[in-house]
Amino acid sequence: xxxxxxxxxxxxxxxxxxxxxxxxxxxxxxxxxxxxxxxxxxxxxxxxxxxxxxxxxxxxxxxxxxxxxxxxxxxxxxxxxxxxxxxxxxxxxxxxxxxxxxxxxxxxxxxxxxxxxxxxxxxxxxxxxxxxxxxxxxxxxxxxxxxxxxxxxxxxxxxxxxxxxxxxxxxxxxxxxxxxxxxxxxxxxxxxxxxxxxxxxxxxxxxxxxxxxxxxxxxxxxxxxxxxxxxxxxxxxxxxxxxxx
Amino acid sequence: xxxxxxxxxxxxxxxxxxxxxxxxxxxxxxxxxxxxxxxxxxxxxxxxxxxxxxxxxxxxxxxxxxxxxxxxxxxxxxxxxxxxxxxxxxxxxxxxxxxxxxxxxxxxxxxxxxxxxxxxxxxxxxxxxxxxxxx
Numbered sequence: 001x002x003x004x005x006x007x008x009x010x011x012x013x014x015x016x017x018x019x020x021x022x023x024x025x026x027x028x029x030x031x032x033x034x035x036x037x038x039x040x041x042x043x044x045x046x047x048x049x050x051x052x053x054x055x056x057x058x059x060x061x062x063x064x065x066x067x068x069x070x071x072x073x074x075x076x077x078x079x080x081x082x083x084x085x086x087x088x089x090x091x092x093x094x095x096x097x098x099x100x101x102x103x104x105x106x107x108x109x110x111x112x113x114x115x116x117x118x119x120x121x122x123x124x125x126x127x128x129x130x131x132x133x134x135x136x137x138x139x140x141x142x143x144x145x146x147x148x149x150x151x152x153x154x155x156x157x158x159x160x161x162x163x164x165x166x167x168x169x170x171x172x173x174x175x176x177x178x179x180x181x182x183x184x185x186x187x188x189x190x191x192x193x194x195x196x197x198x199x200x201x202x203x204x205x206x207x208x209x210x211x212x213x214x215x216x217x218x219x220x221x222x223x224x225x226x227x228x229x230x231x232x233x234x235x236x237x238x239x240x241x242x243x244x245x
Numbered sequence: 246x247x248x249x250x251x252x253x254x255x256x257x258x259x260x261x262x263x264x265x266x267x268x269x270x271x272x273x274x275x276x277x278x279x280x281x282x283x284x285x286x287x288x289x290x291x292x293x294x295x296x297x298x299x300x301x302x303x304x305x306x307x308x309x310x311x312x313x314x315x316x317x318x319x320x321x322x323x324x325x326x327x328x329x330x331x332x333x334x335x336x337x338x339x340x341x342x343x344x345x346x347x348x349x350x351x352x353x354x355x356x357x358x359x360x361x362x363x364x365x366x367x368x369x370x371x372x373x374x375x376x377x378x379x380x
Contacts (some may be wrong), residue, residue, distance in 0.1 A: 040328045126328060134325050135365065159364075166367040167336070187330045 014171035024227045040128035045181055046211035046239040048196075048221045049103050053205035061206065062086065064197030068182060070170035072160035083156040083179040084194055102203075102245065105194075106131060106152040106179035106228065107238030114144035114153060114178075123176075129211075129239060138175040143166060149234060153178045181208075211239065247343070303333050335366050343369065 001009075065084050066073060072081045084105040090097055112131045116124045122137035125143050133144075145153040159173045170183060171177050182192035189198075191208055198206040209216035214223075218241070221227065225242040302309050304316065316333075323329040336347035345368045351359055362368075 089365060126326070128328070135309065136325075169365040169367070172364040183328065184330070187328045211265065222343070236368070 031242065040126055040210065043050065043128040044211040044239070045108070045128055045130055045186065046209065047105075047181070047192075047239065048207040048216050048218050048227060048241045049245060050205045050207070051102060051242060053102065053203055053245040054103060055203065055205075056086075056088075058201070058203070059086070060197045060201050061103070061194035061202075065179075066191040067164045067230075068168065068185075068193035069180075070160065070163055070165055070168060071177075072158070072171075073154065073162070074158060081156065081159045081177065083154075083177070085112065103241070104150065104152070105240065106181075107150050107236065107240045110179060110237030110239065111235060113147040113149065113236065117143040117147040125187075126183070128186075130179045130183050130186075131178075132175055132183055133175070135171055135175045135177065140174040142176060148178075150230060150238075171204070193197065335362060336368070339368050345369065 002119055030190075049068075062084055065071060068084060072079070073084050074080055084103060086101050086103055088099045089102055090099050091216075099191060108129060110129070110130050112123070112125055115125055115131060118124070119141060120137050121135045122139070123131065124134070125131050142153075142155055145151075145155060153176050156171050156173050157177050160170050163170055185192060195206045195208045198204070207217045209218040211219055211222065213219060221243070222241055225243055226244045227243055229238045229241055230245075232238075237245070304312075304341070309316075317335060320331070320333060323331075328372070338348070345363065349360060349362075349368075
């Protein structure tokens with residue numbers, strides 16, 4: 001074998017090996033998803049927020065969420081964690097420049113950027129479309145906070161001392177967290193705490209249901225009313241829809 | 246063969262034998278410990294019984310003693326990843342084993358296993374439980 005032939009064959013062998021090793025790596029770059037045989041498969045939970053019904057001074061859903069999920073509140077905006085929060089926005093286009101109060105929470109994207117960047121597969125999309133953090137696996141790298149275009153991710157910079165709901169775990173210092181549509185309640189056949197709280201005070205601003213089921217509340221609203229999603233052009237395909245945004 | 250060469254060879258043989266024995270010592274000691282540990286009595290730390298004594302735990306006592314971490318890890322994956330929330334959960338342990346200090350910590354301290362479950366999962370404080378037990 002002369003030098004030229006050796007280089008040719010060696011190069012081909014090297015390319016073959018690196019291709020064989022590299023392809024599985026490439027295919028594993030997709031979204032972390034739960035196993036297919038899960039009992040959750042087939043559902044696709046979604047939420048519709050009716051901003052025309054939502055009252056700007058009401059905090060029923062925020063308080064219910066904080067209580068149900070032991071969300072940390074240190075009364076310091078550097079460390080406070082919000083699974084659901086209210087912001088005031090003002091439209092640049094409208095004439096009157098009135099402020100509008102908008103509820104923001106994790107959008108549970110169909111293509112969640114947070115799950116794509118998670119190096120330990122702690123953030124992943126469940127078979128029913130909910131984006132969840134497995135806090136046991138989370139190493140606190142905060143990639144997901146950078147990746148999330150909706151700023152829905154928060155980090156536990158401090159230990160949370162409050163523990164209002166002892167049936168549900170809290171998060172320790174050093175993990176990222178966000179809204180999980182109260183997955184523990186959904187698995188028991190209940191509905192998220194914020195939706196229950198909103199209905200309890202007699203307002204119908206939050207609608208929750210299965211987007212795959214054409215009979216459900218949310219599917220009918222999405223099909224009939226002019227709903228909007230936040231920054232639909234990004235291609236993240238959020239499952240939180242807004243009415244009157 | 247000269248006598249001096251044979252002597253030297255014999256010395257070499259002894260040295261090599263000692264070296265081999267020294268190298269095998271760690272393996273031997275751990276093998277011996279493994280055999281002894283199997284026959285040994287269960288240490289006293291295991292004697293803590295739940296309040297609800299006649300109810301069986303989710304698995305056999307032996308399994309729960311030595312393999313409960315596997316069970317908990319498997320259930321954890323099923324709960325969180327697949328949404329298979331059954332009746333068994335970490336927080337249910339406290340229904341029978343009321344004292345975390347005596348149920349978890351005693352053995353884990355003995356085994357030098359650091360637990361971080363209860364930073365996030367609720368388990369009653371040991372103080373209130375010892376009052377309840379009257380100890």
